[in-house]
Amino acid sequence: MNRVMRLGVRRGVAEFATLLRDRKELWGNIGATVLIFAAIVLWIGDGEIGDTGVSVGTYITAGMIAMIVFQVGLVSLPMMIAADKEEGALLRLRTVPGGFAAFLIGRGVSMLLLTAVQVVMVLVLGILLGGASLPSSIAGWLTLLWVLVLGLLAVVPLGAALGALMPSQKSAGAVLALPAMGLMMVSGVFFPVRVLPEAVQWVAQVFPLYWQGHGIRAAILPDAVLSTEIGETWRLFETAGVLGVWLVAGMVLAPRLLRRTTRGAVGTRPSFGS
Amino acid sequence: MDTVIDIRGLQMTYGTREVLRGVDLQVARGETVALLGPNGAGKTTTVEILEGVRRRSAGEVSVLGVDPWHGDDKWRNSLGVVLQNWRDHPRWRVADLLDLIGAHYTNPWDTGELLRALGLSAQAKAVIGTLSGGQRRRFDVALGIVGRPELLFLDEPTTGFDPEARREFHDLVAELDATIMLTTHDLAEAERLADRIAVLLGGTIAVVGTADDLAREVQAQSTVLWQGGREETHDPSQLAWELHQKYDGPVPGLEIRRPTLEESYLNLVERSAA
Structure with missing residues (x-):
């Protein structure tokens, strides 16, 4: 591991520890998600998805995990980067040797840790309260792992690019919350996407959230639920393809936008009146 | 002369607004140069170009030969x-951030030693967002010098300081073994810290030199006072000699008031505006 990578990992772990120490951040990033999930499972978790024999609690456990990955990458991360920009952290790190590369690696690491903690908590609560179960085969575990990793990689660069475009943390929250909510409604997170009109199903399949959810459902739900999926089959090849396209798009966009941001073209300085 | 900063014909345009119109300035190793100018004169733009975070429109710039x-x-x-x-990293602990930023440099200060030198030992474990204004500024200085820089940029470093904190800061800067480029609105600070003062007006360096050079440039007059008399003159020594002859000995109540840097500077700014 080279020096910048080591510094980035160290930074990411420190950032995550900082988040754990801050009650407000802890609640905003982890507590609220977990509590809302628990409330939903307790409220409607006993129901059944069609006549598949799969409980709503099990179904939404998979959906919630997908939502966490999506939200961490495309809502939390842009807001954090917008705050970093607003507070002057990006500019400071631009003046430090290896600072910006370490910053990006660090953000990736802290997002990974944040996702991991939330996923584990939701999975545990899903098992305890919603009747969900862990993958029953090695193939299931591997699917869960690669979908989580690729799902996160698909949204992190894009989230960084979005953060670079946002003038402030507040505006990032305002701009991103509504589309995220809309995608949550149409992407089959809390109910099967097939109950929605076909045109909406096509729209949902353009975005990563649907595929993150589909991949995770493939890993932890029984095949009985396939009747509720588009095409009535687990489309893991397509899952990898669409998430891969989002990853490439993010990798192309993010460095350009972030470089522009840190070099002042977008405005990084707390004040540069002269 | 070992030139650390070499600026020739530097120009900077934001859209149609021409901020720098041909700045020329050389700074020798070990020198402290203060860059003065009214709001909007282009001080921060100049410094950002020298720091490598802003791209110039035209001209030649070399900093440490690069x-x-x-x-x-x-x-x-x-x-x-x-x-x-700067308001960055508000949730980090003082020592943690200083330690991490220091790790980016090849020969950093020891964190504890640097905090001691800046009177921040008691705040080592404090959360950065809880520091007072003066403590935060000293911490900013710590972050700026943690890598033992050859060249240090100080951009309005004592804004918001109380007089005691300002004096402590000046003592600290005087002890640093580095070439320093300082921008400030505090003329007393410039006079105290800088070997030379450069005044940026109308997008160019109007004057560069010591405070006395500045006074000469604007042809500011000294005030000669004595018992029963007062006269403004460009040549106070000559007048004092003439008075000595007139009184045929010591001149009662003789006092010579040279123009302050502030008077010279304001004179220059007014002349430029006219």
Whole structure:
């Protein structure tokens, strides 16, 4: 591991520890998600998805995990980067040797840790309260792992690019919350996407959230639920393809936008009146 | 002369607004140069170009022998930057951030030693967002010098300081073994810290030199006072000699008031505006 990578990992772990120490951040990033999930499972978790024999609690456990990955990458991360920009952290790190590369690696690491903690908590609560179960085969575990990793990689660069475009943390929250909510409604997170009109199903399949959810459902739900999926089959090849396209798009966009941001073209300085 | 900063014909345009119209300035190793100018004169733009975070429109710039826009990590290793109004990393602990930023440099200060030198030992475990204004500014200085820079940029470093904190800061800067480029609105600070003062007016360096050079440039007059008399003159020594002859000995109540840097500076700014 080279020096910048080591510094980035160290930074990411420190950032995550900082988040754990801050009650407000802890609640905003982890507590609220977990509590809302628990409330939903307790409220409607006993129901059944069609006549598949799969409980709503099990179904939404998979959906919630997908939502966490999506939200961490495309809502939390842009807001954090917008705050970093607003507070002057990006500019400071631009003046430090290896600072910006370490910053990006660090953000990736802290997002990974944040996702991991939330996923584990939701999975545990899903098992305890919603009747969900862990993958029953090695193939299931591997699917869960690669979908989580690729799902996160698909949204992190894009989230960084979005953060670079946002003038402030507040505006990032305002701009991103509504589309995220809309995608949550149409992407089959809390109910099967097939109950929605076909045109909406096509729209949902353009975005990563649907595929993150589909991949995770493939890993932890029984095949009985396939009747509720588009095409009535687990489309893991397509899952990898669409998430891969989002990853490439993010990798192309993010460095350009972030470089522009840190070099002042977008405005990084707390004040540069002269 | 070992030139650390060499600026020739520097121009900068934002859209149609021409901020710098041909700045020329050389700074020798070990020198402290203060860049003065009214709001909007282009001080921060100049410094940002020198730091490599802003791309110039035209002109030649060399900082430590390197074009700052193409400066690499090795070059950044020799720079220190203390910018104005930083609010970054508010949830980090003082020692943690200083330690991490220090790790980016090849020969950093020991964290504990640096905090002691800046009177921040008691705040080592404090959360950065809880520091007072003066403590935060001293911490910014710590972050700026942690890599033992050859060249240090101080951008309005004592804004918001109380007089005691300002004096402590000046003592600290006087002890640093670095070439320093300082921007400030505090003329007393410039006079105290800088070997030379450069005044940026109308997008160019109007005057560069010591405070006395500045007074000569604007032809500011000294005031000669004696018992029963007062006269403004460009040549106070001549007048004092004439008075000595007139009184045929010591002149009662003789006092010579040279123009302050503030008077010279304001004179220059008014002349430029006219």
